[in-house]
Amino acid sequence: MNVQSNQQANEIEKLRSQIAELERQNQELSKQIRIKESLYLSILDALPINIFLEDPEGRTIYANKEACLSNGKSLNEVIGLTIFDVFPREIAELNRAYDLEVWEKRQLITKEFPSGYKGEEHHMFSGKTIIHIEESNEEFLLGFGLDITDRVKAETRLKESEEKFRSLTEQAADSFFLIGVEGKFIEINPTACEVLNFSKEELLEMSTEMIFSQLPSKIKQLKIGTKEQSSSNFEDMMTGKNDLKIPVDINIRLINIGEKQIYFALCRDIRDKKRTEAQIKHMAYHDALTGLPNRWSIQSILDKHISEKTETQLGFILLDLDYFKIVNDSLGHDAGDLLLKVVSKRIQSATENREVNIARFGGDEFIILVPYLSNEEEITSVCDQIMEVMALPFPIHGQRLNISTSMGISFYPKDGKDLNTLIKNADLAMYGSKDQGRSCYSLYHPEMKYHANKRMALES
Template identity: 40%
Template sequence: MDREAIYQRKIAELEKREQELLEQLQKRETFYEKILDEIPMNIFVEDKEGRTIFANKQACECNGKTRAELVGQTVFDFFPRTIAENQRKEDLKVWKTRSLLTKEVIVHFKGEEVHMYTGKTIIELEDGLKEEYLLGFGLDISARKIAEQKIEHMAYHDALTGLPNRWFIQRYLEEFLTENKTLAVFILDLDHFKTVNDSMGHQAGDELLKEVSKRLRSMFPEEYIIARWGGDEFILLAPNLENENEIITISEEIIHMMSIPFSYADQQFLVTTSIGISLYPFHGPDIVTLLKNADRGLYTSKNNGRNGYEIVV
């Protein structure tokens, strides 16, 4: 075999080897893309100028574009300018600090509000060229947020009436009493509630509690807090009342509301209420004293014959 033939054979072997390496590289890239496409979060990579180098399947779907359409584009190409400028500021901050930046954001996607946990950091390729890129991700945490909201609602609301419960009241008062405002506390107890339970059944008692809750909610503005304190007791928190006459007016409105007959299983019956009232800061500087004094007023009202109200003195 002459030298030319040997030379041509070597070239053919090198070209074949090069083709094999390219095919392996393409398979590896396809393999990595496949993995990233199966991860249930948005993943993208940008260069220092903010141009998209890579976006996985979910990131493409989120932006309504194909990978080919996203590659080479910046946030200014697919976000409103204000949002794009904020995104770019974040990118530059990450490039400057070279640290992981995470946050929770709310975005609107396909007409729905979506809670996202997002992050950005800098990665360096160990290929001898020391090339650096910005790696970003976004994880949809809407389901977790909804679950958290449900758990919090269950923790701070009564299951039967849907009203806030005593734990909600405790938290509300802790925050409110740090402000320099007046607050009237009304504790209501349904008179002879046990008689309703015993004579008509617990279902009737539950329906009565729900109807009282409904009536109370319809009587007062949103800034008034109405809660089920426990058993057959309710609590009303009325902020910024200016004088005792306003307290009396509210109490008499509640007494009048309770005078309207209740109905259950084609039966009508009457239930009255006794009310105890304290006023912050005059009847107590803290939660415990305020509630204790309102409760004291409640029992005074009951001892005076029920179906009335008593402002603690």
């Protein structure tokens, strides 16, 4: 009996030990489960996105720390709430429709939509799917949400900036081009299309080499990725449709659009400016009354002849109208001006078969420059032709005027190596013609200077 009792006691003790071991293992397993559960929850709480679980009725059964913060509530406050308890009705209805779509399709669906709480507007990127718990045979909606409010606001600001930029460029009086690093056009404003007479589609198929003369090489000089030499200003020539040439003033610079660097070229049409400059230059080197070159133009022609270092002579004729003052005094300055215009045309017609340069020196004096003379007889032939046309009557204000002319001739380099000396000596020769009775021409020789000085001495 005692043996049997001892045996039973041993069995009971053994059973107790097994139960204790099972309890210990169960506690250890529970501990491990709690640790893992805590770890998983900590990981979920550490993620910078909203994570939540909902039952089929839309009640929240879990939300991580970020989701709670986004809604301004604690986890205990969130549990059991629906989206209608958290969001404004309009946003809640959008979310509920989203949930029902996920339950119906039973797949991951991502969307961007407005969100918010406490009257603050937010934008979320959300993903939702259905998960199945096999142990309990339950299904839940797992969702995540990333607050993209800052990105949406940045995109909105960028879009607004682009719209303002587009509005400004479309209304701008200047042409602008956005150019890729490979030299292809990315964007062109309407002004550029109008100036070049190309459509935007045509220009987008072109490269800078097809439109600009200097711009392609200037682009290569700019350093990408640095502020050094990141802009340049210069004049260039654009070529439009039908080979139309358009001078432009260009400012080009490197700009950043997103992560890309591109070239921005602003081109101002300077055709009017060039025309004005040409007019000013023409006025500076031409006589306003006759349209002939003036003394300064003759100076540049003489300089060019000297720079060529040719061995041929250059003839210099100074022509003066005889008794021009009488025409001005008797018929008026209008008649005198008209006479000067007719004289300039007659000189041009008389010399049209010979390379000459004609200029109005001032008053009633004209200069005829005859280059590349092989002998002096060539210039006297020019003078004879001028004398012939000047001998014809001049119809001025209903009258036929007979006007003679006196001419003096000097030669470069024999009679002078600068304009002032050539004019001075031709002037002496011209007064020699007047002393001979006018209506003739004379060649300068050094004795004329002696006689002129002697005459001045007598007169003084």
